[in-house]
Amino acid sequence: MTQEELFKKLIAHSKEYGFVFPSSEIYDGLSAVYDYGQNGVELKNNIKRYWWESMTRLHENIVGIDAAIFMHPTTWVASGHVGAFNDPLIDNKDSKKRYRADVLIEDWIQKQEDKINKEVEKARKRFGDSFNEELYRQTNPRVTEITAKKDEVNHRMVEALQQNNLPEIKKIIEDCEIACPISGTRNWTEVRQFNLMFETKLGSVSDEANTIYLRPETAQGIFVNYLNVQKTGRMKIPFGIAQIGKAFRNEIVARQFIFRMREFEQMEMQFFVRPGEEMKWYEYWKEKRMSWHRTMGFGDDKYRFHKHEKLAHYANAASDIEFEFPFGFKEVEGIHSRTDFDLSNHQKHSGKKLQYFDPETGESYVPYVIETSIGLDRTFLLVLSAAYHEEKITKEDGSTDERVVLKIPPALAPVKLAIFPLLKKDGLPEMARKIMDDLKFDFACQYEEKDTIGKRYRRHDAIGTPFCITIDHQTLEDETVTIRYRDTMEQERVPASRLREIMTEKVSITNLLKQI
């Protein structure tokens, strides 16, 4: 089976067993929007808990918040999103490739600079020690010509971007005779604007309303509350603020199931540190986060770091944790050194002092920030794709059989234990109900009495239930039950009175947290 087929089966399985449904399906769906079903929401909540507790419980100096999705519009001016997330796009009609129009122009400008540098180097060789680079740059006719043209284009581009003048951007591309690197042609479409932030109106009367944005990242909710948390929590640097919440990006192309959605959920932690110590903490969090992933037990070779060479406007170092999905190694989490970019800009735009007085050094400063930002939906997909197994089984009579099993770590599984009476008579259902009533306060349990026992086992394999408890005639005599293990399909007989203790040991998130 190819990876693509496997991925398709995984998507079908997700729907079939109540993990993920296409949004608004009865109306033909909505592109790249998905809903989490009855099992999906449990798995998702368990992942959230694993993350949340690994942050807030295991670190005394990390606390959580839950900021609103709506934020003051100036937030996004300060964060750089208003400027940086307005991408003018253009398509080449021959190669069918899509480009960011400003990037095309920037590449052209870079080319001109390369040309100039080449000229300078040539001249340096020619003139030897007597070479005056500055003078040459100012006087050489060829260099000054290219420089002038380059500066003019740059000026036009900046102005056009500021005024959102798309036809002008198209004209620049035409004037510079920029060709598509793939097709080599200059057969371009019009330039179109893709605003990555969703707009909405605040206020019930539309003409009085202000345009606000749905947040494109949760981080800013942390930054604008930095001072509130620091003061009210009497936090001392270094300290962190964690948050789980929805974010929205009007992606140009949103694809690959729940991997890239327009509405998605992030789990972010911003860690505030003393300037100059950011690299130490950057390395610390890279290791911590990788360890969190590996503890789930899907295999260390499924993960790798990817270092960003090209950095975002706010970062001075950035690495991704990538996981090997059925469609290749893809980013699940980013660990970014964000410098003091965000807090400084909020300080500037708000006029509020966002500084920290460090009693150890006796100085005030704007803290530096290390960000860990993980996609919850991506982690969900990670768990599902790593857990999905199709197994061939040889039965006692020699015939072969197949089963689909989700080997989800027990602590994250939507249903922890399924409770079955072996027969639907002889008082077994009553006994099973009694055991379930006792355990349901501590574990997500499901009771099933329909169909043969084998069918019930398989149904729970398919949703990843790690343990099935079966009540048989012997239970009536000595109060023992069998535990059937999902991964090995083996059974073990234990006293019913010990179930709580055994299950607590096997399914608690605490034990996962201890291994990080």
Add this chain to the structure above:
RNA sequence: GCGGGAGUAGCUCAGUCGGUAGAGCAUCAGCCUUCCAAGCUGAGGGUCGCGGGUUCGAGUCUCGUCUCCCGCUCCA
């Protein structure tokens, strides 16, 4: 946006030459069996994505349209 693929029952799919809708699984009710899916009987479930055209007659031919999935620049 462009290119490719696909829309028939909850799921997987069949449907011949254009003749009026089928199977398996699943669901529900009952019977039988009882520790690893597929025993028996019965029931429910369909505007064949949508709209027009050709035809006595369209799931099938034709035109249009919509939606979903995959690939391409961005990111968590």
